[in-house]
Amino acid sequence: MAEFVEIFEVGPRDGLQNEKRQIPTADKIALVDLLSRAGFRRIEVASFVSPKWVPQMADSGEVLAGIARAPGVSYAALTPNMKGYERAREAGADEVAIFGAATEGFSKANINASIEESLERFRPVAEAAKGDGVPVRGYISCVTDCPYDGPVAPEAVARVAAALRDMGCYEISLGDTIGQGVPETVDAMLAAVLEEVPAEKLAGHFHDTGRRALDNIEAALGRGLRVFDAAVGGLGGCPYAPGAAGNVATEAVARRLADLGYDTGLDLSVIDEAAGMARAMRGVAA
Ligand code: HMG
Ligand code: MG
Numbered sequence: 001m002a003e004f005v006e007i008f009e010v011g012p013r014d015g016l017q018n019e020k021r022q023i024p025t026a027d028k029i030a031l032v033d034l035l036s037r038a039g040f041r042r043i044e045v046a047s048f049v050s051p052k053w054v055p056q057m058a059d060s061g062e063v064l065a066g067i068a069r070a071p072g073v074s075y076a077a078l079t080p081n082m083k084g085y086e087r088a089r090e091a092g093a094d095e096v097a098i099f100g101a102a103t104e105g106f107s108k109a110n111i112n113a114s115i116e117e118s119l120e121r122f123r124p125v126a127e128a129a130k131g132d133g134v135p136v137r138g139y140i141s142c143v144t145d146c147p148y149d150g151p152v153a154p155e156a157v158a159r160v161a162a163a164l165r166d167m168g169c170y171e172i173s174l175g176d177t178i179g180q181g182v183p184e185t186v187d188a189m190l191a192a193v194l195e196e197v198p199a200e201k202l203a204g205h206f207h208d209t210g211r212r213a214l215d216n217i218e219a220a221l222g223r224g225l226r227v228f229d230a231a232v233g234g235l236g237g238c239p240y241a242p243g244a245a246g247n248v249a250t251e252a253v254a255r256r257l258a259d260l261g262y263d264t265g266l267d268l269s270v271i272d273e274a275a276g277m278a279r280a281m282r283g284v285a286a
Contacts, residue, residue, distance in 0.1 A: 002263035006042075006227045007253055008173075008203060009035055011278055012063070013044040013078065014247050015235030017056050019282060025059045027281050029066040034277060035232065036070035038270040044229075046077035046093060048084035064091040076137065080111050085125045089132065096129055097173075098122040099139035100164065102157040105148025106141055106177065110240040119163050126167040138164030138172045139205065143189050144181035147242050151185075154192030162196040171201050173229055176216065178242075179209025183219035190223040199224030206248050208234060213248035214256050221260070228253055232271060233278035251275050 012032050016023055032045050045067065046060035060077060069075065077093035079085040088096050100118045101107040107115050122138075129136045142149075143157045157174065164172050174193065176186070186204075193202065204220040204227070206213035217228055234249035251271050254264050 002261055004226070005221070005257050005262040005264055007040065007250055007257075007264055007266065008042045008044070008227055008229045009038075009040045009232065009250060010044040010205070010229045010247060011035070011231035011233065011235050011250065011274075013047050013057070013076075014229070015231040015233070015278060016281070017047060017054050018236060019056050023056065023281055025062045025066065028059070028063050031232075031274060031277055031281065032063065032067045032075075034270065034274045036068065036073055037267070038274065039264075039266045040073060042074045042076055042095070044076040044078070044097070046075075046088070046091065048077055048079050048087040048091075048093075061087060061091040064093060074135075078139075079125055081121045082124050082128070085128055089134070093134075095135040095137060096125070097137040097139055098125055098164070098167075098169070099141065100160055101141040101146075101177075102152050102160055103142045103146040103149040106146050106240070109148060110141065115160065119160075119167075122164075123167060126169070130168055135170050136168060138167070138169035139175055140164070140172060141175045141177040143174045143193075144176055144185040145178055147178050152189075154189045157189050158192040158196050161193045161202075165197050165201070169201075171203055171227065172197055173203040173205045173227075175205040176207055176213075179207035179211075179213065181206065181216050182210070182212050183215050186216045186219045187223065190220060190225070194223065199226070203227035203229060205229040207236065208246055208248045214252060217248070217253060217256065218260070221262075230254075231278075233275035233282075235278050235282060249275065
């Protein structure tokens with residue numbers, strides 16, 4: 001039997017957060033409802049950040065309230081601080097994610113905190129979630145390159161990974177936020193992170209700006225990673241990472257994984273339909 005590799009769908013969050021045009025809540029709900037039929041175990045649908053910083057995610061509570069929850073699917077949300085965590089709980093997010101960075105420049109630009117300050121803010125979120133029985137995922141941005149600080153030392157990523165591990169994150173997603181990583185830098189970064197966190201607790205999150213995301217996924221597969229974040233239609237970017245193009249497209253990752261002999265358990269016809277819907281929402285020709 002083919003080995004299972006999970007694609008964690010992040011399109012409704014990472015894909016749409018960057019949109020200038022306000023996307024109607026009903027359209028977001030329709031996208032999530034379609035994705036819920038594709039076979040994902042986890043879909044990131046919401047982000048409880050400051051609406052002043054990311055207006056596109058201001059209706060996250062309404063999105064979570066409006067979707068038809070499919071059994072067995074975990075609907076995830078970003079929570080940068082306790083205020084975000086409380087909003088996520090109220091909205092019924094099944095799991096939450098704290099998100100830090102490997103570089104000071106990006107941490108400051110994205111969440112207005114140094115790396116150390118951000119970890120202090122995450123700690124109570126992780127503790128509260130533990131008490132509530134809510135799984136917490138961790139993200140690290142800029143794992144190979146930073147739009148502010150340049151190339152990133154693998155050890156800097158490993159340090160933050162160790163801190164998130166110690167807070168109890170069940171999985172740590174390693175983000176090539178600006179899509180500048182190449183298999184060599186991804187491999188070197190993973191070698192350092194694997195000293196701290198085993199492959200079963202890591203995920204790859206590759207943006208595709210440099211068109212190397214699929215190659216980077218292969219490099220990460222070689223290091224034992226079996227979870228990859230992706231966004232239908234290749235949507236995405238990060239509002240605080242200039243030049244961050246779309247996440248790697250879910251449909252492309254699913255096809256590459258199938259070619260490599262892995263099973264993703266996904267229905268490609270539903271994913272293709274969702275990719276068309278997502279592109280149309282952005283005003284890009286389907
Ligand atoms: P701050 O201004 O330092 O926060 O922002 P503050 O604590 O000083 O509060 C300022 C105001 O924001 C207050 O309101 C707070 O109540 C409010 P006021 O009194 O002025 O009316 N506030 C909130 N409101 C709603 N929800 C909250 C919240 N927190 C404070 N949770 C903060 C700090 C972290 C809030 C801000 O910087 C922020 O929201 N940043 C989010 C940026 C973001 O969402 N970036 C994109 C996601 S990360 C990403 O895409 C990367 C990833 O995909 C991986 C990768 O690709 O690398 C995950
Ligand atoms: Mg991202």
